[in-house]
Amino acid sequence: MKAWALSGAPKQLWPKDLNQQLLTAKKSGDLIIGVDRGALLLKEMGMKIDVAEGDFDSLQKNELRLIEQNVRDIRYSIPEKDLTDTEMAIRCAFIDYHVSYLTLFGATGGRLDHFLSNLFMVLKPEFNQFAEKIELIDQQNSIRFYNCGHHVIKKLSTYKYFGVIPLTAVKNLKIAGAKYNLNDFNGVNPISFSSNEFLLNVNQFGLSFEKGVVAVIQSRDVNRFQNIK
Amino acid sequence: MKAWALSGAPKQLWPKDLNQQLLTAKKSGDLIIGVDRGALLLKEMGMKIDVAEGDFDSLQKNELRLIEQNVRDIRYSIPEKDLTDTEMAIRCAFIDYHVSYLTLFGATGGRLDHFLSNLFMVLKPEFNQFAEKIELIDQQNSIRFYNCGHHVIKKLSTYKYFGVIPLTAVKNLKIAGAKYNLNDFNGVNPISFSSNEFLLNVNQFGLSFEKGVVAVIQSRDVNRFQNIK
Known part of the structure; x- marks a missing residue:
């Protein structure tokens, strides 16, 4: 099983065929992960979410409620944590769900301290073992x-x-x-x-x-x- | 004298008040640098450009002609060069024009191999001396x-x-x-x-x-x- 995750970076940077890619993945039985605001964005696309992950501080109460009503596996993190939301998603995908590959959308652009966290994540000893099984995709990259x-x-x-x-x-x-x-x-x-x-x-x-x-x-x-x- | 440069990364990521910032800079006698396609973008904004720099392979012939008719100091690089266009602009600003500070717009987003060239540039021995005098700005960062x-x-x-x-x-x-x-x-x-x-x-x-x-x-x-x- 592969995993596909969406984080909260700008929608404008999504690949044009993101929806189609995720639908195909879902049909193949792959895991769909919503990372923080990415969970809401997936819901708005009409996508069934398997796991939602994050501190959800970028969501309003009614938005979070919508996620809670629709996603069985929700992992709440606290804002003052050592792991980023993306790192939590990676741990969950590879360790808990034993996926073979993770494609991550919405993890570039926007706030560049976030993007660089995602880029440098595979340098951390805990995550380096997954380096060759992770791909970050946006409209141009x-x-x-x-x-x-x-x-x-x-x-x-x-x-x-x-x-x-x-x-x-x-x-x-x-x-x-x-x-x-x-x-x-x-x-x-x-x-x-x-x-x-x-x-x-x-x-x-x-x-x-x-x-x-x-x-x-x-x-x-x-x-x-x-x-x- | 300070310098302000515009590179060719997505317009959508420009600060909302870019035009105003550049006009104010120009009035103060600062140096305006167009980096590759950034030169055309400055021209389209109605900005007087002091220096244009790049291989200009992202410009059509008539676009390049427009730059050549309007900019006195043009530095042509070859595509197969060791320095990036941004690095050439930095060398030109600090070494040739002796500016005290360089603010760079349009150097983030878009093709991320380009963005990372701009981010890691100050690690090169030749450019490290300018590290504290360079700022990269976009809409969010x-x-x-x-x-x-x-x-x-x-x-x-x-x-x-x-x-x-x-x-x-x-x-x-x-x-x-x-x-x-x-x-x-x-x-x-x-x-x-x-x-x-x-x-x-x-x-x-x-x-x-x-x-x-x-x-x-x-x-x-x-x-x-x-x-x-």
């Missing part, structure tokens, strides 16, 4: 995480660019078979090697490194930038 | 950077929350005089201590650390999340 080793990164359709972003110190980082390759890069700080591209008719590239955690962001421009008059 | 030492962080009006985000290894990180304090935190990886708040009637907090670079993001929710029916 797919973010995946890799621990050290050799990886083949497949091109996702509809994305043009990719960035390779060491989030920690890395040793002998290699990008091979891409437009811009990199050989044995060593660094101690995070850095974003952005705006790389797949080679024509080669829908993958090789990524390897001996230490650390690396994010790969596949991204695309949106039309609105091309049509400003 | 103000991002500032601090090198090690003791800092007093002043509350910006209209922001409710702040996050303290070590972007590198840090030693003895302290947050004092805030809603959630932190004492002698040591870590090797980036982490986001998000959703902190200033104390009531205390419009500042103390931040100190002995090693590394820390971002402070002051942020706010936007009304649209509170009013979804």
